[in-house]
Amino acid sequence: MMRIIGFCCERGPEEAVDLAGERGMRYQADVIFIKVPCAGRVDVVHLLRAFREGADAVLVIGCLEDNCHHVYGNLEARKKVERAKQILDEVGLGSSRLELFHVASNQPFRIPRLVAEMASRVEKLGPNPLAVKG
Amino acid sequence: MIIGEQKSLEEIAGMLEGQQRILVAGCRSCVAICLAGGEKEVAILAESLRLLSSLKGRGWEIEEATVERQCEKEWVAELSARIEGKGSVLSLACGVGAQTIQAMYPQVRVLPGLNTSNMGAPEEAGVFVERCGGCGDCVLHLTGGICPIARCAKSLLNGPCGGSQGGKCEVSPETPCAWEEIHRSLERLGRLDLLEEPIPPKNWLPSRDGGPRKMVRKEAVLTEEQKRSKGGKP
Numbered sequence: 001m002m003r004i005i006g007f008c009c010e011r012g013p014e015e016a017v018d019l020a021g022e023r024g025m026r027y028q029a030d031v032i033f034i035k036v037p038c039a040g041r042v043d044v045v046h047l048l049r050a051f052r053e054g055a056d057a058v059l060v061i062g063c064l065e066d067n068c069h070h071v072y073g074n075l076e077a078r079k080k081v082e083r084a085k086q087i088l089d090e091v092g093l094g095s096s097r098l099e100l101f102h103v104a105s106n107q108p109f110r111i112p113r114l115v116a117e118m119a120s121r122v123e124k125l126g127p128n129p130l131a132v133k134g
Numbered sequence: 135m136i137i138g139e140q141k142s143l144e145e146i147a148g149m150l151e152g153q154q155r156i157l158v159a160g161c162r163s164c165v166a167i168c169l170a171g172g173e174k175e176v177a178i179l180a181e182s183l184r185l186l187s188s189l190k191g192r193g194w195e196i197e198e199a200t201v202e203r204q205c206e207k208e209w210v211a212e213l214s215a216r217i218e219g220k221g222s223v224l225s226l227a228c229g230v231g232a233q234t235i236q237a238m239y240p241q242v243r244v245l246p247g248l249n250t251s252n253m254g255a256p257e258e259a260g261v262f263v264e265r266c267g268g269c270g271d272c273v274l275h276l277t278g279g280i281c282p283i284a285r286c287a288k289s290l291l292n293g294p295c296g297g298s299q300g301g302k303c304e305v306s307p308e309t310p311c312a313w314e315e316i317h318r319s320l321e322r323l324g325r326l327d328l329l330e331e332p333i334p335p336k337n338w339l340p341s342r343d344g345g346p347r348k349m350v351r352k353e354a355v356l357t358e359e360q361k362r363s364k365g366g367k368p
Binding site for chain 2 (some may be wrong): 043044045048049051052083087090091092093129130
């Protein structure tokens with residue numbers, strides 16, 4: 001089963017993930033959500049390391065644009081995701097394995113859709129060659 | 135400060151061909167300010183190289199270290215334990231830092247991770263511009279504090295060329311004409327009279343034309359006795 005890592009801002013997206021779980025929504029992949037203080041706190045190094053350790057795809061979920069508790073967190077997240085995407089292309093893994101999304105706390109229904117979107121991208125690209133077997 | 139720009143991952147990977155144990159060495163001074171070779175950039179490059187190595191089976195063992203100033207022996211001496219056993223050091227400092235490491239650790243191969251570009255300053259967050267040509271014969275007192283050597287594409291000393299249009303340089307519409315800026319600055323200062331005195335042909339010997347430059351501050355040079363008392367350390 002493909003493995004997806006989701007970095008979630010604790011302000012809104014984490015609530016949405018919790019609600020999705022409480023409502024029994026199912027995912028099309030083995031997903032691990034990691035709570036972070038702000039999407040802007042996710043660093044390029046974190047994103048690259050997730051792939052080196054075998055993630056097939058990584059999504060960063062921040063709050064809705066213009067609704068960041070830290071004002072510029074979303075903008076910072078976008079810059080870092082763009083930089084990491086560039087590196088993923090350079091190493092030949094493919095930038096579409098990584099994406100930034102914006103979700104509000106009352107949008108739990110979007111979480112499985114986003115995971116499905118990333119799963120469909122992985123199906124097109126194939127698994128991460130570094131993925132842990134089994 | 136010295137402005138540098140990281141080489142492409144492809145070029146860096148090419149230099150590391152055949153290497154195994156590699157230290158990525160950063161510098162917390164100029165290149166950290168211009169976001170090319172500080173601790174953060176070292177971490178990102180090292181992780182990128184680890185990822186590339188895992189994907190392509192290069193077998194690189196990559197460590198990271200960043201010193202305060204890679205151009206000074208005292209700070210570079212801190213790297214000795216980290217360099218032990220490495221085949222190469224990928225320096226993310228300017229060319230001066232890379233050469234300092236090579237001089238102090240002749241047994242390792244030092245590879246430049248940056249292209250050292252110029253002496254400049256941050257204009258705004260993330261934007262760095264060249265400001266000094268290092269000509270060794272400063273004329274800023276005559277030019278309203280604006281360097282015609284670094285900021286004029288032709289390094290003209292007595293007014294703009296015919297390519298100056300609407301305050302911009304013909305080289306690029308984004309580049310201000312240095313002589314337009316000099317004129318405005320002297321106007322603000324009430325010293326347009328300085329423009330009436332021609333600046334004579336420049337002596338380029340204090341610049342690169344005179345070969346590698348060396349400055350000696352006699353008052354700071356240690357006597358033989360002082361060197362001995364410091365245990366031979368500089």
